[in-house]
Amino acid sequence: MPTCEQETGPRLLRPSIVVQVHGEADVPTVPQIREHVVDLIEQGRRRLVVDLLGVTFIDSTGLGVLSILE
Structure with a gap:
């Protein structure tokens, strides 16, 4: 089964938050x-x-979720 994991606590990259996506x-x-x-x-x-x-x-659908970040 495909998995997708995000970092449990997003990294702060001043002044942005980095969300790491792994897997599918x-x-x-x-x-x-x-x-x-x-x-x-x-x-x-x-x-x-x-x-x-x-x-x-x-x-x-993966690309679509990125569109909500506009």
Whole structure:
């Protein structure tokens, strides 16, 4: 089963927060990614950097979740 893990505590890269995504970013894992990013936004974090270096596969739903960061 595909997995997608985010860092338990986002790294602070002044003045941005870095969210590291690992594994696959697809239909089964996107809800977890979306929830994590939305939680950060609701906490007032406005500058997010999504680190996709650890992503081995991304589909259209994975790309779609990135669009909420506009």
